[in-house]
Amino acid sequence: MGKFDLSAILGNPDYMAMLLHGIEMTFVVAIGSWLLAMSLAMLLLGLRYAPGRIGNAFVAAYVSYHRNVPTLVQLMLWYFGIFTLMPDWLTQWLNDHNAEAIFAIIGLGLCQAAYFSEDLRSGLRSVSPGQMEAARALGHGYISAMRFVMIPQGVRNALPALINHSVSLFKNSSLAVAIGVAELTYAVKEVENLSFLTFETYLLATVLYLTFSLLIMAAGAFVTWRADPLRSVRA
Template identity: 35%
Template sequence: MTSRPHRRPSLFARLPYWLLAILLLFVIGLWAITANQTYADIFRTLSGGVLTTLWVTFVAFIAATLLGLLVALARTSPIRVLREIATFYVEIIRGIPILVFLFYIAFVAAPAMVAGFNWFFAPLIEWGLLPQASVRGFDFVWRAIFALTICYSAFIAEIFRAGIEAVGRGQIEAARSLGLSRFHCFRFIIFPQALRTILPPLGNDFVSMVKDSALVSALGVQDITLLGKLSASSSFLFFETYNVVAFLYLTMTISLSLLVRWLERVMDTRMRT
């Protein structure tokens, strides 16, 4: 009795059902925006907030990643003072809600920074070499970026620390015995191996920041959430407006999640080869 040849399942059969359901929702949302004039008008109104949301997210995430890496290096430093300061920073920042920290940066830290700038450069300001800074000149978009940077740097620092400590101490000692400096040891030995551990949670934090960027609407930043709130308040089309708001956020977050999964598979393939 001959066995039937094994057939490879089709691409449609291999797609996960949750992804098919999301694609169906995306098609329905896109159809509603293109076929319904009310949804089309709302989408046109909110589309300006997409750029603001992406701008705030990308700038804050890049800055938070760099700051988080520095904090993680301090937490894993052999110098105790650096470890204690970095640990204090992480524990304090992670214990404050993001919305509270946004208000604190916007209405407490920003005026203090402006006052400190004017005090430190007072001679140059008196001589006319520098203009006097004002709180009104400190744009709320940059206050929001600064707040998100500090908040997420504490969480990203823990991600980097976990990835660095996952690398075996024997490899680090072997690299040091071969004459590599601490910088080259980190660049060629620690970071390439830690990146595989770091990437998934780092991608999740990026997706989370896209969602948490909606909190900047509390400061009057004209992102998707604020424009949706203003549009719904003026038209009373709350159902239609927040459907479009949810559609825009889902499109961005799901796309980024799929991109992170693809990067994980690429890195796994390269590590195995």
């Protein structure tokens, strides 16, 4: 029976360098895809409430596709499918700028935008219609009322769901290993192959993912508390 020896990993500079680089790439992919997802979610939300049915139908189709096709399949479609159809000059540029990470950000961001947009939509629907009427009575136009009155309240209401999906996005960044992104899961596999310390390596990965996820949840709880207009009353 082998002996548990976590220090063989933590004390090896090469292994630690690989893990630190993996952590860095994990956050690059997670943050990049989060920013893309949130930007697209706001755009999709605007299309939902735009006059006419075309925008609403497009968003409904977008959400349905991304919620019903596995994220891993979407990543593979982008990297092994769409990437091969691009012009040679663009392919060369992407290869020179870490194409794997770029397509991971695109794939995860597009997928998560569907969930974020539904979270924002639910948050906006929970705002009383009287808020819009009051804003219009005070002289706000439709866009101004949405920007300064409705959307801030809708985002505040949607924070718990947005935080949960942000944690899911961080965890789903591990799927990028399937297209060759050298993130944390990729680094863990490399360390395990070199050290033959399977249990110790994956235990360390588990602890790291758990720690980062809990930190994201704690940051989200703090943001939710700060955004609560009644926090001083409850205190």
